[in-house]
Amino acid sequence: MKMLINVAETVVADALRGMAAAHPELAVDVENRVIVRRDAPVAGKVALISGGGSGHEPLHGGFVGPGMLSAACPGEVFTSPVPDQMLRAAAAVNSGEGVLFIVKNYTGDVLNFDMAAELAEDEGIQVAKVLVNDDVAVTDSLYTAGRRGTGATLFVEKIAGAAADEGQPLERVESIGRQVNENSRSFGVALTACTTPAKGSPTFDLPPGELELGIGIHGEPGRERRAMMTSGEIADFAVNAILEDMPPRNPVLVLVNGMGATPLLELYGFNAEVQRVLTERGVAVARTLVGNYVTSLDMAGASVTLCQVDEELLRLWDAPVRTPGLRWGM
Amino acid sequence: MLDADFFRRWMTVTTASVNREAERLTALDSPIGDADHGSNLQRGFRAVAATLEKEAPQTPGAVLTLAGRQLISTVGGASGPLYGTLLRRTGKALGDGAEVSESEFAEALRAGVDAVMTLGGAAPGDKTMIDALVPAVDALADGFGAARTAAEQGALATTPLQARKGRASYLGERSIGHQDPGATSSALLVAALAEANGE
Secondary structure, eight states, X not given: OOOSOSOGGGHHHHHHHHHHHXXXXXXXXXXXXXXXXXTOSOTTOOEEEEEEEESSTTTTGGGBSTTSBSEEXXXXXXXXXXXXXHHHHHHHHOOSSOEEEEEESOHHHHHHHHHHHHHHHHTTOOEEEEEEOOBSSSOOSTTSSOXXXXXXXXXXXHHHHHHHHTTOOHHHHHHHHHHHHHTEEEEEEESSOOBOTTTOSBSSOOOTTEEEESOOSSSOOOSEEEXXXXXXXXXXXXXXXXXXXXXXXXXEEEEEEEOBSSOHHHHHHHHHHHHHHHHHTTOOEEEEXXXXXXXXXXXXXXXXEEEEOOHHHHHHHHSOEEOSSOEEOO | OEEHHHHHHHHHHHHHHHHHHHHHHHHXXXXXXXXXXXXXXXXXXXXXXXXXXXXXXXXXXXXXXXXXXXXXXXXOTTHHHHHHHHHHHHHHHHTTOSEEOHHHHHHHHXXXXXXXXXXXXXXXXXXXXXXXXXXXXXXXGGOHHHHHHHHHHHHHTTTTSOOOXXXXXXXXXXGTTSXXXXXXXXXXXXXXXXHHTTO
16 A cells, blocks of 8 residues: 555654644654644643544644644554653643643543543643543443544534633633533544555455445444445435434534545535535534544545534634634634 | 563563564454554563663562553553553562562462453453453463463453454444454463463
């Protein structure tokens, strides 16, 4: 499988060096794997830290900057970062107002961020945590690792980031983050698997003419495999899966997210279908975002995330943000 | 009696096993995971080997605590905290003595495995590393060879199980029919005990 890399072992380090060169407003510590906004710590403000395996760019490093994350901790490809990274990040960004960890619900992420939180608290840094578990494809039960954190991570990071930016205290920023997560649901489909640099071949075998329904973002197979569907049929399936789980009472933010290898041309067409289904189901749309935000290397596919918002959440979503991956208002 | 040399040997043999089996572990981690188990453990145990060489811990307890701490700082994912806690907790239970008896070690390893179950929340039958580690610890009273056999059988026995923990659990019934990569690497770790003991 051809990849634009030197060798698999240096993929993450190489990417970090490239990010550093492209974004002088970020302080990128390549050796210790932490990306920090250069103006950190920001006096009087709560700091947001997230992280996870590499391979989901722009998540999370691409969302470091005013209005969103204070720091991001990239692990090896599809591998949770280690506590040392989050501890270093927390020390770098804490202004004294405390730090909010935004943690996607994967066993590894949870374990490493929990360990880091303990270590940070030992150093006198106040840490709160928001768990993101928006994926409806997994049954949240005693018999699974729980729902995965996927597209809603973007909504949590942006909205909580805005709250922190306007000086809200840690408990309030945490509560807002939690509210966003609780009001978000996602569903994803894959048309291809992805190829990790280390493995060098697709993570699972998806024959032509078939698609995976209910995927995550780590190249694992989905819940179900079916014969290939049209964009309209996929939109029906995905949006209905979300609405069944969370019938919205409020207007929604819509994220139509590319998994990495699907052209914008297709994503926009898919968005048209998503909007059609929402209209048919009487769901009001507040804002829409289409693009590659929470990716899975070179997987072809897309996910839909809906987040129902009240006036305050919408105001925070609209608030200015300046990061490599998301920018408006400044 | 088992001294620091023995435990260093255990880690060296494990490192060699993981290097040898890395591709296979990754292959097991593909249908029911994200294809990174082999390379993660390889990276982790290489770092363990380097740090043991550099720091030269003098007691069994120190060897394992250092190894565990290094795994936590290097591996990432769920495996880092879980394997790291296994070795750290076992190391702590071994205390400061220059050598420990086989039964002291068995007790300490049980404490380590208990800590992993508490941290990860898995029980036997969930299709995880626990399905190799618990049988191994139960068999340790009969020697390292018995523990190795029990761990290997435990890993094989994960194949028909449906995963209830970790990434494989997202697949539901589709996780059935695949051997668990975590149980497989745990069996390698236990087998390394026997090999380090010359068995």
